[in-house]
Amino acid sequence: MRTITIIEDEKLLGSELKRRFEREGWSVTLSPTLADARRLIMELDFSPSIVLSDMNLPDGNGLDFLEEVRAHGGRSEWIFLSGYGSRQDIARAAKLGALDFLAKPLDYHKLDLTIATATRGARARQRITDTARTGAQKYSPDSFIGDSPAATQVRTMLGQLATIPITSILLGGETGTGKGLVAKILHYAGQRAEGPFVDLNCAAIPRDMLESELFGHEPGAFTGAKGRHRGLMEQADGGTLFLDEIGEMDIGLQSKLLKAIEEQSFRRVGGEEKISVDIQLITASNRDLRAASDQGDFRRDLYHRISVFELRLPSLRERPNDIASIVTTLFTEFNARSGKQVSILPPSILETLQSYSWPGNVRELRNVIERSVMLATGPELPREWLGIAPDSTTASPATPVAPHRQSGPAPIAPPDVTLHDPDGLTLPLDGSMTLDDMEECIIRTVLERHNYNVMAAVRALGTTRETLRYRIRKYGLEALVHA
Ligand SMILES: Nc1ncnc2c1ncn2[C@@H]1O[C@H](COP(=O)(O)OP(=O)(O)OP(=O)(O)O)[C@@H](O)[C@H]1O
Ligand SMILES: [Mg+2]
Incomplete structure (x- = not known):
């Protein structure tokens, strides 16, 4: 619904505008005073897409009112009807995000153009609010599943952390324990949910x-730096920056990052200008950064700065009793995707799942359940596709057993990934694959095409050997390259 609020005390102009917009299908409210508009927007919580406001009203100034509305969280596009805004007024209006000043008497052609721009802006904002809203639904603290004391404690912490302004938090835990998930929960359940989440x-x-990815660069800052590039720090302004696997950052860059977070400002690579930002920093690492900083592999001062809050996520083998509830939730998700109706987890299978050590944690459990649901023929979760062997008693938590794929059936490529030409690969962008699934698929495909030669794959992907090794471990693909 296109809604517009007109705040105008000149009766004739007010009703003329109202009629005009109504004729074009808008739903219009007309307030002759600020008090009236205040009641509508603040008390009744009406949020018109556009406000068309006079500047000088009998009971106050339009700019003061805009400021009030913004403080109240109102995001309507704002257009002032007043030709003679002083320079200060214009600067203030711009700062408050007003769109334009239109002189009186009104030029209707110009009005139409401005309204068209405002409509586009309102739509874009609506999208941002929608993203924040779906994010908030999808990533509430409750999306971290599990009733064990360890999982409950994580959820309670998340609920608490979301209510306070935190500047930095460090997430620890093995691969697949939910660090990425928790970062999103902290953002979308927190006070910055409407701001960007950049990872x-x-x-x-x-x-x-x-460095240039993080801080951006100016044209010509280094060979190959063509235009100006806004770094991720800048893009995360007003929201959250999630730096995953921060333990892999080199020491030189670590000190630049420390300076930037302490000062909440930085310069682009090759740039002079200081750019100030307001960001919440979430970092994650599956290495023990405290130990790394004791050994000099990670800057101690940066470690202290990013670990004001530290949250270690429990591994799945520390909370085997959560497996049942996670699996049941996964049934719902994968049934919806595959049209299957799996609902029964036989006790003997649950036992097998609980006695396995899950080196890949919830990610690995997801993969196992996904495959089994996809291949199920009835309401019961089938055993033959689990592909995991119960642990031998010698396996201790510190020495994860080999991933299940060594003994399991050959992995199955997601059905809708189509191989395109020998050098390319097409991935569906309709939400049916997660980013992680895509990454796994890419790595798997590249390895396959290079006869499982890791160095050849490193070159093809333009990455480093450590990075690829880490990812191979992450997705449990070791069996492929050791074969
Ligand atoms: N407690 C949980 N409840 C529900 N889903 C979970 C939970 N923990 C993890 N997951 C899911 O498991 C998958 C892997 O989690 P995630 O990517 O967050 O792990 P990670 O700790 O970031 O791993 P890595 O170190 O390998 O990046 C995701 O699909 C995530 O949604
Ligand atoms: Mg992750």
């Missing part, structure tokens, strides 16, 4: 590119 995996970017 960067420090291990996925070649070392010499990481």
